[in-house]
Amino acid sequence: xxxxxxxxxxxxxxxxxxxxxxxxxxxxxxxxxxxxxxxxxxxxxxxxxxxxxxxxxxxxxxxxxxxxxxxxxxxxxxxxxxxxxxxxxxxxxxxxxxxxxxxxxxxxxxxxxxxxxxxxxxxxxxxxxxxxxxxxxxxxxxxxxxx
Numbered sequence: 001x002x003x004x005x006x007x008x009x010x011x012x013x014x015x016x017x018x019x020x021x022x023x024x025x026x027x028x029x030x031x032x033x034x035x036x037x038x039x040x041x042x043x044x045x046x047x048x049x050x051x052x053x054x055x056x057x058x059x060x061x062x063x064x065x066x067x068x069x070x071x072x073x074x075x076x077x078x079x080x081x082x083x084x085x086x087x088x089x090x091x092x093x094x095x096x097x098x099x100x101x102x103x104x105x106x107x108x109x110x111x112x113x114x115x116x117x118x119x120x121x122x123x124x125x126x127x128x129x130x131x132x133x134x135x136x137x138x139x140x141x142x143x144x145x146x147x
Contacts, residue, residue, distance in 0.1 A: 008135075019112070026108045030101055031075050036068055037105060040077060040094070044102055048091045050083065059140075077101070 023034035032040075038058050043049065049057070055065035069092065072078040077098040083089040094102075117125060 019116075022112055023109075026112075027105065030105065032077075032105075035064075036072055036077075037109075039065075039068055039072060040098060040102060040105070043078065043092055043094050043098075047093050050089045050091060051080070052089070054092060072098075 020034040023037060027033060027037060039054065042054060042057055046054075046057070051065060051069055052062065054069075055062050058065070060068075069078060069080070073080065076095055078092055079095055080090040080092050083091055120128070
C-alpha cells in the first residue's frame with residue numbers, strides 16, 4: 001500500500017473521531033450522543049421508515065440500531081407504531097420534542113461544518129465531496145461482495 005492511500009485511511013479516521021468528540025460535547029445538552037444524531041436526521045427526512053429500513057439506510061447493524069432507537073424512545077425523541085401491513089415491523093416517527101430540538105442540532109452541525117471548512121474553497125469542497133462519494137460507492141460495493 002502506498003503512503004497516500006494509507007494517509008487517506010488515517011485522515012478520514014481522524015476526521016471521524018474528532019467529529020464524534022465534538023458532537024458528543026455538543027449533543028450532551030440534549031441527552032444525545034454522536035451516534036444518535038444520524039438516526040434523528042434520517043427520520044426527519046423519512047418519517048415512517050421501519051427500524052430495519054433505518055438500520056440499512058445508515059449502514060448500522062440491527063442490534064446497534066435497536067439499542068439506539070430504544071434509547072431515543074426512552075429520551076422522548078422517537079416513537080414507534082406497529083406496521084399495519086406487517087405486525088412484526090414498526091414504523092418510526094419523531095416526537096414534538098425531537099422536532100423542536102432538531103433545528104438547534106442543525107445549527108450546531110452547521111457551526112461545526114463552517115469551522116472545519118473555513119479555509120476550504122468551494123472548488124476544493126466540490127472535488128473532495130465528489131471523490132469521497134466515489135470512495136463510498138466503492139467501499140459499499142466491496143462490502144456487498146463479502147456478505
